[in-house]
Amino acid sequence: MKHLVLALDTMGGDFGPRVIVPASLEALDLCPRLVCLLVGNPSMIRSVLKKFNSKYINRLTIIPSKSVISDNDRPSQAIRVSKDTSMRIALELIKSGNAQACVSAGNTGALMGLSKLVLKPINGIDRPALTTFLPHQNKGKTVILDLGANIACSGSMLVQFAIMGTVLSEQIVGIGNPKVALLNIGSEESKGLDNIRQASKILHTISSIRYIGYIEANDLLAGKTDVIVCDGFIGNITLKTMEGVIRVVLSVFQKSEEKNTIYCYVIEHIKHWFSKIFFKKFIQLNPDRYNGAYLVGLHNTVIKSHGGANQHAFTKAIIQAVHSVERRIPEKIADRLSQMLSYQNNYY
Amino acid sequence: MKHLVLALDTMGGDFGPRVIVPASLEALDLCPRLVCLLVGNPSMIRSVLKKFNSKYINRLTIIPSKSVISDNDRPSQAIRVSKDTSMRIALELIKSGNAQACVSAGNTGALMGLSKLVLKPINGIDRPALTTFLPHQNKGKTVILDLGANIACSGSMLVQFAIMGTVLSEQIVGIGNPKVALLNIGSEESKGLDNIRQASKILHTISSIRYIGYIEANDLLAGKTDVIVCDGFIGNITLKTMEGVIRVVLSVFQKSEEKNTIYCYVIEHIKHWFSKIFFKKFIQLNPDRYNGAYLVGLHNTVIKSHGGANQHAFTKAIIQAVHSVERRIPEKIADRLSQMLSYQNNYY
DSSP: OOOEEEEEETTOTTTTHHHHHHHHHHHHHHOTTEEEEEEEOHHHHHHHHHHHOOTTGGGEEEEEOOBOOOTTSOHHHHHHTOTTBHHHHHHHHHHTTSOSEEEEOSOHHHHHHHHHHHHOBOTTOSSOEEEEEEEOTTSOEEEEEOSSSOSSOOHHHHHHHHHHHHHHIIIIIOOSSOEEEEEOSOSSTTOSOHHHHHHHHHHHTOTTSEEEEEEOGGGTTTTSOSEEEOOHHHHHHHHHHHHHHHHHHHHHHHOOOSOSOHHHHHHHHHHHHHHHHHHHHHTTTSHHHHOOEEEESBSSEEEEOOTTOOHHHHHHHHHHHHHHHHTTHHHHHHHHHHHHHHHOTTOO | OOOEEEEEETTOTTTTHHHHHHHHHHHHHHOTTEEEEEEEOHHHHHHHHHHHOOTTGGGEEEEEOOBOOOTTSOHHHHHHTOTTBHHHHHHHHHHTTSOSEEEEOSOHHHHHHHHHHHHOBOTTOSSOEEEEEEEOTTSOEEEEEOSSSOSSOOHHHHHHHHHHHHHHIIIIIOOSSOEEEEEOSOSSTTOSOHHHHHHHHHHHTOTTSEEEEEEOGGGTTTTSOSEEEOOHHHHHHHHHHHHHHHHHHHHHHHOOOSOSOHHHHHHHHHHHHHHHHHHHHHGGGSHHHHOOEEEESBSSEEEEOOTTOOHHHHHHHHHHHHHHHHTTHHHHHHHHHHHHHHHOTTOO
16 A cells, blocks of 8 residues: 655644644544654654554654744745744655645745745746635535635736636536636626726636636625635635634534523433534534645645644644545646646736 | 604615615604605605505605616716715705715615715714624624725724724723724734734724724624724625625525425424524524614714615614614714814824
8 A cells, every 4th residue: 555645744833733743643543544744843742642652653753843933923034934944844845755745734824935935836826825615505515715825916816716716626526617706795897806806807708717707705605606716815804704603603502501400401402403403514614624725726735724723623634635645636736727728828 | 752854765775665665664663753755766666655555654755866876886987977866865865954864775885985975074084984783702792894885995094993993882882992903814913914904003002992903703703802993895705704604504494305294393393493592692693683884984874784685674774773863873973083083193
């Protein structure tokens, strides 16, 4: 059985090795092919590993790093002095051929900048984008990008996101000729910000993209489109707004302030039973379940985990990376893009 | 009993007089002091009124208008040729002293521009903002603005919104020394767009504002702050994202694809019972219930209804206008602002 090697930035995110090391053990249990390179402070990693006494220790290697890029660091500055950081070393392991993908819960801007610097974007892409798959009401999935890698985007960057989103929808969700929409505050062409209107004009001229116009945020989960394109600021706000609302919804099922009577016991049971029906529909909107956003537009797989991810959530992000390598997603995006670009010169 | 006179733009929104005329009858039933001036196409209004044969007809006056500003019109263009439109005439009725407030479900940009032109902003305010009150997890309410009146905002505009939000939280929600936060994609000072960082710097220097820094979108409903400030594009996207998620949540309780067996009958009853518990918590996040956003920063009350509002939702918007007039909200904002400004010269 051929190994699949992932480099994990164990120092990134709110909890570092405390969460990421046990998550790697959980992932090793789930994927027999997986080998993990744990990049970080060796003594911190070892002290967590000791607690677990895992049988998968032979599929783990500790790669020492000296420093960490914190969430407070300005990406441009952090990248300049990134040489000995866990994030940089994890990415360099891909470049040197020692790992096939990387997972990090660290500083989003730095991860995006370093990935671009170390791994290089695919031909035709200026800047990689963060993307995920939103479950929608019609039981399918919508590709949404960018989720925060690029705070301010030009019209042509949004067009590139539309192309990458199309490829992801085709290759991962399995949609033939997927519909693409730009997120905006109205459906009329005159609405919104300049970059969105500019992207709309260009997209209307690209025959290989099935552009359907603007979509409003109240239709994000309605399944009206297969790909939703927005800048990283809007994407991040939108996803976190959903997360906040879903957390409030889930809290209804989790909390109980009632006293312990037989009546309450029955109610708790009905709540539990109902929450099962509910979860069936919302399982993938629960942030613990959908954790792991693809950084697309690079020659290799880089997965960004939520900074506050717990163990199970980080495991999900590792599994995403495994799937991306197994399905050869970056290669497929590059192939499809080069086809599109050969038909579509001077499209932006 | 002294009358309270509202001018209603009956031609705005997706449904026009069909929804707005019955909504006015519903509001007249709820508020004995209310008198409505129905601005619009007289024959269309009369044909709807005929169907209802209401006993409140003596508290209604039809004010003829010749044209309508559509949602597709560019605000700047629409305003130039607005002379005979229902929206303009409704606002002029306030200016001439014939009405105390206006409610419209029409083009947001045009309503904002025309209100500014006809009614003038309060001293110290460059541009009015759309605002509403979000219920939060700690059973209070958060003032959020702007929701779409100003798509692009400078740092100093965001500061003005922070001041207006503070006054609204004090005067309407009843919070003493309310906390104010800027919506951003991280909590660190270096995060986000230039205008947000600039506003943050200014807000730190204003002692009469209790500025607590950035808030992320997953905490919108967490009750961590009393006022949330953002530009109109972000505000609109955020509110509509919430609306979309809530609609999906509510659909779980409303739809049933099961067949009609005794088992399903029992399930439907439990769903109904559970939805009651659920609604109790979420009633104010249901778009039909929270309809009606204040356009604040003007000398008079202007309420913007959701374009797709149904009858009950539009009635809610009328009731908002009644409350604003009764509580003298615009006057209180102006008073508080002039106090703040006299202490705080050159703050932006």
